[in-house]
Amino acid sequence: MKIAIGSDHAAFEMKEKIVEYLRKKNIEVIDCGTHSIESVDYPDYAKKVSKKVVDKECDFGILLCGTGIGMSIAANKIRGIRAALCMFPDMALYARKHNNANVLVLAGRLTGIELAKWIVDAFLSTDFEGGRHERRVRKIEELEE
Ligand code: RB5
Secondary structure, eight states: OOEEEEEEEEHHHHHHHHHHHHHHHHHHHEHHHHOSSSSSOOHHHHHHHHHHTTTTTTSEEEEEEEESSHHHHHTTTTTOOOOOOOOOOHHHHHHTTTTOOEEEEETTTTTTHHHHHHHHHHHOOOOOOOOOHHHHHHHHHHHTT
């Protein structure tokens, strides 16, 4: 599995910890930055990570900003991206099962690191259920037209 990850300055420290966590699990990670706590604009990183997912260079994306809200809004503007801001593991589980989310968004300033790791695990270990959810996801795609 290959993951693209990106954050702004507000979630830089959490991003670094998640990168380390994933690499320890032998998951391949492309770190799209940012690479310091210097102030940056989150849409730039939402774009970099989303492009890797849409181009199928990576299986999933993980985006982090202070609240996760800016990254969610930005990533969901990109055709083919279904970004889910998750505050609890069950949100990540259902984002995969029901919404076939392909980008997980975390709130670096609001979520503790251990909880964030559980959320990541739930997201990456859950498959899309298909069935009736297939039709609903297709209807989301139609909204992109
Ligand atoms: C940066 O200060 C902050 O606005 C950003 O990380 C994010 O929370 C935006 O939604």
